[in-house]
Amino acid sequence: MNIIIKENYQELSTFTANLIAKLIRSKPDCILGLATGSTPIGTYKELVRMHKEEGLDFSQVKTFNLDEYLGVGIDLNKPYHLDQSYARFMYEELFKHINIKKENIYFLNGLTNDPEAHCKWYEEQIKKAGGIDLQLLGIGRDGHWAFNEPGSSLASRTRVQALTKQTLDDNYESFYKKAGVDRSEMPHFALTMGIGTILEAKNIIMIANGSKKADVVAASLEGPVTSQITASAIQLHSGGITVVLDKEAASKLKNTEHYMHVENLKLKYNLP
């Protein structure tokens, strides 16, 4: 596991965007797994800048988003800016600014009439595409990946999940409140890739910033693997893992000195 500690959010975002851009340049038809939340916004901004100023080309890239609220989504008969769906978030923050093809963007559809069949279809699409090359992940304050709330099986697949009060509170503060939506109108269920699904990605980048994530970052990276903190499943991943943190999110880690030592050695000997 590469644990990289950056000075601040801007550095974390630039570094993460560079890792993603490196993959796109070396494999133009790569499959990206993408995340929502406030944490990746800076990374998406930097990718947009690279597209506009450096010609970073998304024309062959395929994307799969991690999750979606049940009951909201893009209804092609309505303007998408009216909802608080993750699909809308992705269009606003990334897709509408880059040259990705609409047919290469995959979302879980929160408006589905048959969630179970839809989740199965989503898993099949990921397989058909050849699997996810690089999955970007944030972490919720209760330690969740995507919407895999505490108690989710670490082998879980894409499915419907009930959201915890803490997740609803956090996401209300970050998004719904700003959009003027009443707390009582928030969806209480979501569609989410499972932990088992996420662990099949060839490479994983997890990002976190700010002191409010410090406890859960330390628990997931240095604590026991547990379904109570689903992001702790990162310790079970067999491919490339990079965790990019700012100083505040890294502040409760015990082995910081070692992580920094490893990073310095890599820089010194030009190791990947």
Ligand code: GLP
């Ligand atoms: C939501 C998303 C997660 C995300 C988490 C953290 O619950 N489903 O994928 O990691 O929020 O959000 P933030 O980055 O705003 O802290």
